[in-house]
Amino acid sequence: MRIRSFMTGNFYIPFKQMLIGMKSIGIIGTGHIGSLLAKKLVETGVVGPQELCAANRTPEKLNKLAKESGITPCKDNIGVAKASDIIFVCVRPAEAKAVIAEIKPALTPQKLIISTVSDVKLADLKAWSGIDCVRIIPSVTSEYDRGVMVISFPDGIGDAVKESVMRLFEKFSLPYVTAEENISALSDLTSSSPAIIAAVIQEFAKAASEMSNGRIPLSDAEELIRETLSGTAVLLDKLSQRNAVQSGKTANLKTPVKSPVTSSVESPFDILIESVATKGGITAEGVVAVRETAPELYGKVLTNMQNKHKKVEQSLKN
Numbered sequence: 001m002r003i004r005s006f007m008t009g010n011f012y013i014p015f016k017q018m019l020i021g022m023k024s025i026g027i028i029g030t031g032h033i034g035s036l037l038a039k040k041l042v043e044t045g046v047v048g049p050q051e052l053c054a055a056n057r058t059p060e061k062l063n064k065l066a067k068e069s070g071i072t073p074c075k076d077n078i079g080v081a082k083a084s085d086i087i088f089v090c091v092r093p094a095e096a097k098a099v100i101a102e103i104k105p106a107l108t109p110q111k112l113i114i115s116t117v118s119d120v121k122l123a124d125l126k127a128w129s130g131i132d133c134v135r136i137i138p139s140v141t142s143e144y145d146r147g148v149m150v151i152s153f154p155d156g157i158g159d160a161v162k163e164s165v166m167r168l169f170e171k172f173s174l175p176y177v178t179a180e181e182n183i184s185a186l187s188d189l190t191s192s193s194p195a196i197i198a199a200v201i202q203e204f205a206k207a208a209s210e211m212s213n214g215r216i217p218l219s220d221a222e223e224l225i226r227e228t229l230s231g232t233a234v235l236l237d238k239l240s241q242r243n244a245v246q247s248g249k250t251a252n253l254k255t256p257v258k259s260p261v262t263s264s265v266e267s268p269f270d271i272l273i274e275s276v277a278t279k280g281g282i283t284a285e286g287v288v289a290v291r292e293t294a295p296e297l298y299g300k301v302l303t304n305m306q307n308k309h310k311k312v313e314q315s316l317k318n
């Protein structure tokens with residue numbers, strides 16, 4: 001199967017031949033994100049299990065992952081670096097510098113580091129490692145082949161390498177390329193948002209249960225709103241695909257995109273709201289309440305998270 005490049009419009013040969021000599025993948029840190037990436041890279045056929053190795057600080061998670069996915073466990077981080085062309089670093093921010101220092105003797109210009117570490121800058125990664133590094137922000141929704149993979153590349157990295165990196169993720173997420181200065185905000189919007197959305201929907205269910213004076217049990221309210229949320233996501237997908245067809249674009253949710261994305265087509269959100277919240281109706285009153293109160297709420301949500309990013313960045317400088 002040939003893959004179309006969103007950058008040039010040219011057709012490329014299959015992924016495994018695109019990696020410019022990069023054939024093996026290693027993962028350092030098999031917590032939730034590291035394990036998710038390992039499983040999806042193997043499950044979607046990006047690499048075979050024999051081409052992926054991993055190491056973890058504690059062996060229990062690593063051995064469990066190896067048993068489930070067939071990947072090769074390594075006894076230490078430098079073993080991963082020696083065996084791999086692409087090295088995913090999936091550790092906590094406070095651990096990143098030490099981990100990269102540990103594997104630096106095994107790094108060469110032909111290798112590539114892909115970091116999932118929050119708030120550790122590309123410049124620091126390059127200074128510590130001496131080689132090209134890429135930052136990504138995965139989402140838990142990728143476990144079910146949905147959601148966004150935010151990607152930030154360093155200046156000067158070749159288009160072919162960019163293309164290859166994006167192809168790693170396109171079978172289980174939507175690759176979205178952005179400048180590094182946007183990555184914290186996009187992390188909050190895409191990676192943190194499943195928890196934020198769940199919290200908002202849970203509060204909606206609680207309010208409905210409380211206003212019924214308990215006649216609607218909270219468990220029922222949560223189940224009903226979950227089902228409605230699932231259907232709403234499908235509706236938004238269909239509206240987005242319809243818009244793409246009408247605007248002459250490919251209606252493919254897995255086509256990699258670069259920021260910024262602009263469109264004169266009406267937003268699927270607006271279309272859905274207008275179709276349900278008819279003027280003068282009951283739902284319209286609810287939408288008015290959301291418009292009046294939500295900006296302050298979500299401003300506080302995002303401010304709290306951005307302040308945390310700043311604290312983490314500052315702690316890394318100390």
